[in-house]
Amino acid sequence: MSLTFEPFANAVEYINVNSQIVSRWFETMKQKGERQFERLLDLASGAGTMVQLMLDSLPKDWHKPLIVCVDRSFEALEITRQRLIPKLTEKIECLCTDVEHLNVSKQSTDVVTFGNGIHYLDPEKQNQVMDRVRDSLKPGGWFFFNTAFYREARPEWTLPFYQKKVRLAVQKLREKSVTRQKEERRPTSADFLPRDHYEKLVTNSGFELSDVVEVEARLGQKAWELISGYSQYAAGALHGFPTEEAAAALQEAIAPAIEEFGRTDENGNRYISRNWLAVAARAV
Numbered sequence: 001m002s003l004t005f006e007p008f009a010n011a012v013e014y015i016n017v018n019s020q021i022v023s024r025w026f027e028t029m030k031q032k033g034e035r036q037f038e039r040l041l042d043l044a045s046g047a048g049t050m051v052q053l054m055l056d057s058l059p060k061d062w063h064k065p066l067i068v069c070v071d072r073s074f075e076a077l078e079i080t081r082q083r084l085i086p087k088l089t090e091k092i093e094c095l096c097t098d099v100e101h102l103n104v105s106k107q108s109t110d111v112v113t114f115g116n117g118i119h120y121l122d123p124e125k126q127n128q129v130m131d132r133v134r135d136s137l138k139p140g141g142w143f144f145f146n147t148a149f150y151r152e153a154r155p156e157w158t159l160p161f162y163q164k165k166v167r168l169a170v171q172k173l174r175e176k177s178v179t180r181q182k183e184e185r186r187p188t189s190a191d192f193l194p195r196d197h198y199e200k201l202v203t204n205s206g207f208e209l210s211d212v213v214e215v216e217a218r219l220g221q222k223a224w225e226l227i228s229g230y231s232q233y234a235a236g237a238l239h240g241f242p243t244e245e246a247a248a249a250l251q252e253a254i255a256p257a258i259e260e261f262g263r264t265d266e267n268g269n270r271y272i273s274r275n276w277l278a279v280a281a282r283a284v
Helices: 012-031 049-057 074-088 123-136 156-175 195-204 221-228 231-237 243-261
Strands: 039-043 066-071 092-096 109-115 137-147 207-220 270-283
Touching: 012 049, 012 137, 012 207, 012 221, 012 270, 039 049, 039 123, 049 066, 049 074, 049 109, 066 074, 074 092, 109 123, 123 137, 123 195, 156 231, 156 243, 156 270, 195 207, 195 270, 207 221, 221 231, 221 243, 231 243, 243 270
Parallel strands: 039 066, 039 109, 066 092, 109 137
Antiparallel strands: 137 270, 207 270
């Protein structure tokens, strides 16, 4: 088991919902009169999925920007570099650092993206990132971010699914005599801050809020198994249990939980909906 985010980031459902979001970001820019940008800074790049989606959505009459990828993992950045070089030739730079310690030249960037990562930061660190992003952007520059870990992410009808899979996973762990360390703190991503927290985060940091939307993703069994195998997701859902055992137990619990509480799509497949919050902001 890899316990990394990348398998889920390659799931069809993940690609589809983030593609919709990125397309909307480009529409927002075009509606405000943008017809080009020179430099894109991508935070918490991981394996480069969001950057690739940005490039895939780039209007045909826009030239490719310089890409700067930021991640705290050298390994992730190397994966990103190899993935993007065929699309960019030499137009890629990589910075290995935590996003809250970002240090780039002031007013040097046209667009900053932070895909599926802001929820891992506590509010204090989120404010630090906002300050650094604002400093890095040119006047009128764009900051785009999204998250599926906020209070309204889980429609009310889906809550029994989460309760069932956690209950089954805990039962499986107890059957294997795996114990919980109660003093271990839940990860920040499990706090599920509300939508209006992120709206205020933007406006209180000196940005103009240009667009906020919630996009539904219908996640099937395989997608839920992939995200359940991610270490930080497992740590949030079953905090205190050993991560690898928790992830395996959650994955086993998906099939019966989605069978009982999932809905059926037009192709007869069971799914559980998850909302993605997407925010477009402009430096003023």
